[in-house]
Amino acid sequence: xxxxxxxxxxxxxxxxxxxxxxxxxxxDDGIYTVKVGGTLTLAPDVxxxxxxxxxxxxxxxxxxxxxVWISEWPEAGEYYALFTVTAPGGVAREEVRIDVLAAxxxxxxxxxxxxxxxxLAGSTYTFAPRYQHQDMEGxxxxxxxxxxxxxxxxxxxxxxQSTGHYRVTVEASNIDGTTVKEFEVTVVDSMPSKVTFxxxxxxxxxxxRYTVPGRPVxxxxxxxxCAEGDYVWSVNGNEVACRGSLMVYTPEALGDYxxxxxxxxxxxxxxxxxxxxxxxxxxxxxxxxxDVVEWVPAPGQFIGETSSIGGMTSDIxxxxxxxxxxxxxxxxxxxxxxxxxxxYLTVKFPHGVTAGSGQYDFAIKGNAIDTSNEPxxxxxxxDVNGNGLPDDEWYQLRGSDFSAVGVSHGKAVTYYxxxxxxxxxxxxxADGLSGMVAYIGGSHNQPFYYPAWIEPECYTLYGTWxxxxxxxxxxxxxxxxxxxxxxxxxxxxxxxIGGGDTQSGLGQWIGFSISNAVAADGRSVSLDHIDxxxxxxxxxxxxxxxxxxxxEVCGFTTDFGVLL
Amino acid sequence: xxxxxxxxEHFDFSxxxxxxxxxxxxxxxxxxxxxxxPERDSVSNEVFFxxxxxKLGDVAQSMTIHNGLGWVVVNHSHVVFAIDxxxxxxxxxxxxxxSPRYIHFVDDxxxxxxxxxxxxxxxxxxxxxxxTGYIDVPAMNQTSGSTEQMVQAGRYVYVNCWxxxxxxxxxxxxxxxxxxxxxxxxxxxSLVLDCYNRLWTITDGAGYDAPDGPETPALYCIDxxxxxxxxxxxxxxxxTPSELAIDGEGEKIYWINGDVWCMDVSAxxxxxxxxxxxxxxxxxxxxxxxxxxxxxxxxxxxxxxxGTVYRYAPTxxxxxxxxxxxxxxxxxxxLN
Numbered sequence: 001x002x003x004x005x006x007x008x009x010x011x012x013x014x015x016x017x018x019x020x021x022x023x024x025x026x027x028d029d030g031i032y033t034v035k036v037g038g039t040l041t042l043a044p045d046v047x048x049x050x051x052x053x054x055x056x057x058x059x060x061x062x063x064x065x066x067x068v069w070i071s072e073w074p075e076a077g078e079y080y081a082l083f084t085v086t087a088p089g090g091v092a093r094e095e096v097r098i099d100v101l102a103a104x105x106x107x108x109x110x111x112x113x114x115x116x117x118x119x120l121a122g123s124t125y126t127f128a129p130r131y132q133h134q135d136m137e138g139x140x141x142x143x144x145x146x147x148x149x150x151x152x153x154x155x156x157x158x159x160x161q162s163t164g165h166y167r168v169t170v171e172a173s174n175i176d177g178t179t180v181k182e183f184e185v186t187v188v189d190s191m192p193s194k195v196t197f198x199x200x201x202x203x204x205x206x207x208x209r210y211t212v213p214g215r216p217v218x219x220x221x222x223x224x225x226c227a228e229g230d231y232v233w234s235v236n237g238n239e240v241a242c243r244g245s246l247m248v249y250t251p252e253a254l255g256d257y258x259x260x261x262x263x264x265x266x267x268x269x270x271x272x273x274x275x276x277x278x279x280x281x282x283x284x285x286x287x288x289x290x291d292v293v294e295w296v297p298a299p300g301q302f303i304g305e306t307s308s309i310g311g312m313t314s315d316i317x318x319x320x321x322x323x324x325x326x327x328x329x330x331x332x333x334x335x336x337x338x339x340x341x342x343x344y345l346t347v348k349f350p351h352g353v354t355a356g357s358g359q360y361d362f363a364i365k366g367n368a369i370d371t372s373n374e375p376x377x378x379x380x381x382x383d384v385n386g387n388g389l390p391d392d393e394w395y396q397l398r399g400s401d402f403s404a405v406g407v408s409h410g411k412a413v414t415y416y417x418x419x420x421x422x423x424x425x426x427x428x429x430a431d432g433l434s435g436m437v438a439y440i441g442g443s444h445n446q447p448f449y450y451p452a453w454i455e456p457e458c459y460t461l462y463g464t465w466x467x468x469x470x471x472x473x474x475x476x477x478x479x480x481x482x483x484x485x486x487x488x489x490x491x492x493x494x495x496x497i498g499g500g501d502t503q504s505g506l507g508q509w510i511g512f513s514i515s516n517a518v519a520a521d522g523r524s525v526s527l528d529h530i531d532x533x534x535x536x537x538x539x540x541x542x543x544x545x546x547x548x549x550x551x552e553v554c555g556f557t558t559d560f561g562v563l564l
Numbered sequence: 565x566x567x568x569x570x571x572x573e574h575f576d577f578s579x580x581x582x583x584x585x586x587x588x589x590x591x592x593x594x595x596x597x598x599x600x601x602p603e604r605d606s607v608s609n610e611v612f613f614x615x616x617x618x619k620l621g622d623v624a625q626s627m628t629i630h631n632g633l634g635w636v637v638v639n640h641s642h643v644v645f646a647i648d649x650x651x652x653x654x655x656x657x658x659x660x661x662x663s664p665r666y667i668h669f670v671d672d673x674x675x676x677x678x679x680x681x682x683x684x685x686x687x688x689x690x691x692x693x694x695x696t697g698y699i700d701v702p703a704m705n706q707t708s709g710s711t712e713q714m715v716q717a718g719r720y721v722y723v724n725c726w727x728x729x730x731x732x733x734x735x736x737x738x739x740x741x742x743x744x745x746x747x748x749x750x751x752x753x754s755l756v757l758d759c760y761n762r763l764w765t766i767t768d769g770a771g772y773d774a775p776d777g778p779e780t781p782a783l784y785c786i787d788x789x790x791x792x793x794x795x796x797x798x799x800x801x802x803x804t805p806s807e808l809a810i811d812g813e814g815e816k817i818y819w820i821n822g823d824v825w826c827m828d829v830s831a832x833x834x835x836x837x838x839x840x841x842x843x844x845x846x847x848x849x850x851x852x853x854x855x856x857x858x859x860x861x862x863x864x865x866x867x868x869x870x871g872t873v874y875r876y877a878p879t880x881x882x883x884x885x886x887x888x889x890x891x892x893x894x895x896x897x898x899l900n
Contacts, residue, residue, distance in 0.1 A: 028832075028833060029833050029834060030833055030836050031836065080836065080837060095836055096836070097836040097837065306844065307844055307846060308844050308845065308846060308863075308865045308866045309846060309865075309866040309867060311866065334866070334868065369590065369591050370591060441802050473707075544771075545771050
């Protein structure tokens with residue numbers, strides 16, 4: 001082998017090898033970061049570089065000749081630059097990576113409840129937003145009321161003596177920019193009474209219910225100012241005995257029934273339409289093909305998840321796109337996540353489901369294992385008005401814990417869209433609980449866990465709340481969610497149907513009987529068939545790094561033959 | 565997955581090849597074994613079931629070849645199968661484990677089997693398919709025990725302790741005793757030995773809910789002359805590096821951290837750019853052909869459907885891809 005050795009002649013006439021040049025950057029990891037629009041100066045130390053030629057190149061194109069490279073970076077991205085030193089002693093090369101980061105002005109997450117904020121004159125309300133990028137240089141927050149600066153600092157205690165509407169502005173700044181959020185505070189002498197009805201669902205929110213003679217309808221009033229026992233109900237102008245926020249009414253004849261509730265002076269009106277039920281389709285109810293007609297998940301780690309495990313795409317941003325995706329997903333037998341508590345999926349059986357004499361009328365496939373049960377409450381609805389929409393009346397299928405201690409029916413939880421990407425999602429409940437659906441980056445890296453097709457900045461979900469059974473074993477570091485006894489989807493209860501077992505890779509099927517249908521007060525309801533099934537996450541819980549508990553459904557069927 | 569192969573088949577897979585262990589789903593009993601011929605670019609799936617007429621079991625964890633037999637560790641079935649390397653037929657089995665993870669052969673008469681949820685490393689006699697003893701691991705109990713991968717340098721076997729652990733053990737194979745241990749970061753997940761007689765391990769690091777709080781994942785180089793950390797390279801918080809592998813010469817290490825990364829063992833910093841970028845993939849297993857240097861990376865897809873193995877030239881150029889079983893997580897090279 002021929003070796004070329006670069007030599008120089010010393011004063012004694014002997015030859016010695018010239019040392020090879022060496023490059024040293026001031027960032028040991030070779031990674032430099034700069035903000036979009038910023039300037040970066042790279043000036044590596046070069047030893048043994050006398051008479052050297054220095055050169056910077058990117059993708060083979062020389063961008064600078066000289067040791068020091070001053071460069072500007074107009075676009076975010078990941079770039080690589082090769083620094084080459086050619087000296088009499090040899091050639092040395094080192095590559096560096098330049099991460100050009102998007103500007104990151106602060107984000108502001110402030111949970112303004114639905115309907116805005118109303119305060120009594122003279123009372124104080126403390127606003128405490130969550131901020132992102134507050135560790136950056138120059139971070140500061142200023143608060144303005146009706147345009148006048150009122151305070152500085154991350155939190156603000158608002159107080160006004162005079163009634164009226166106040167425009168509050170929070171302005172958060174750092175070296176990358178300023179973010180502003182505005183909202184209105186209404187100050188009153190006495191809190192106004194207000195009452196509404198719990199909607200059938202997020203999208204079916206009209207104050208109309210459909211039923212048939214002899215079948216109860218559950219009407220739940222929602223009022224912040226009225227005590228339980230002070231509600232006054234009437235039907236067609238005739239006062240009824242109920243004084244609670246829940247009134248279950250059973251029309252006995254065809255016709256319209258006007259239901260009115262008075263809650264501390266506030267009134268709300270609803271109509272119950274009693275019709276003759278439309279008969280089920282000719283096929284009588286059999287099959288596994290269902291259409292997703294509503295998918296309103298709570299925020300969660302699989303919502304908007306675009307990796308192969310989540311399977312969504314970032315262009316699913318409308319209700320129609322989401323429901324189409326969920327329908328196709330179920331057809332392929334893969335799971336659809338319902339997110340944290342209250343998230344739900346409603347499917348329509350094209351031919352209905354007949355209440356039969358067997359143990360079960362339909363089955364729902366989940367993906368529970370021994371240590372991971374994520375129970376989903378199951379509801380059924382008959383399309384009594386025959387319009388093809390789930391706008392009639394929901395009946396819960398009683399499960400083992402329907403009347404257990406800690407179970408709460410008619411719970412309301414509101415989720416708030418975070419102000420920036422990769423943030424926890426805050427929630428509050430109408431009865432004073434609060435918490436976060438944790439963002440677990442590293443496992444699920446989509447920017448937002450809040451459903452993209454829910455347009456408002458917050459949304460409220462209603463349902464039945466089962467107490468959490470999540471257990472953490474500090475010795476093993478394992479989280480587990482033991483099962484409930486029976487009656488829930490995605491839960492290894494005694495109602496797991498044999499044959500569709502956990503050995504075949506198909507996941508488990510849980511059987512459900514329409515005969516378990518109950519009204520909101522627990523009374524049994526007789527249904528000869530149903531058309532819609534809703535599954536709703538029943539537990540609010542988190543398993544540390546595993547994230548929130550979320551019911552998953554993989555399929556629905558009435559065809560028990562395929563399971564056995 | 566359909567089990568429709570009927571009666572056992574006769575295989576005759578002589579020559580070099582690559583076994584792929586498909587974990588399956590925990591408690592689903594759907595682990596499978598695949599075999600790939602790198603010369604013909606052909607894969608055969610479910611070869612254990614097809615050769616033996618019985619399922620492999622629940623969670624195929626690892627495989628080691630010794631003395632003409634392949635030793636397949638099936639974690640949640642608590643069994644190690646010995647199979648013929650040409651016909652894939654079972655030649656023997658060892659049972660009685662708590663939760664076996666890896667097997668390492670000290671010589672023809674003795675092997676060690678590491679375990680999860682047990683504070684003992686099992687000593688077996690492979691000739692008799694019997695457990696002959698245990699190595700007790702100090703400062704672990706039945707529920708917190710975790711010993712994982714093993715490499716041998718001279719008379720010593722080194723073991724990384726993973727689940728909620730943070731140490732590397734040194735076992736004297738002549739006395740079957742732990743003679744030293746070294747603390748590294750939280751949950752060292754894999755272990756290789758380079759050409760300079762140095763160990764490399766990657767630690768998971770920890771999130772906010774870990775017992776000792778958050779910790780950044782790191783790559784460690786351990787000098788065996790003094791059994792001390794020689795170099796430590798930090799990843800970013802939230803990174804998930806794992807599946808450390810090494811080439812046939814012991815000169816380059818590879819790992820998965822979202823993408824697939826490659827680094828010379830003499831490097832003084834982590835590489836700037838990955839060898840193979842991820843593309844909506846869930847890379848779950850990694851190996852390097854000890855002869856050609858080709859890189860094989862297993863994509864678990866969604867942990868539900870059959871996985872895919874991608875084969876890359878040493879330059880990172882994709883040269884082949886093939887479908888295997890559910891959750892492919894480990895490989896084993898048959899060199900002849």
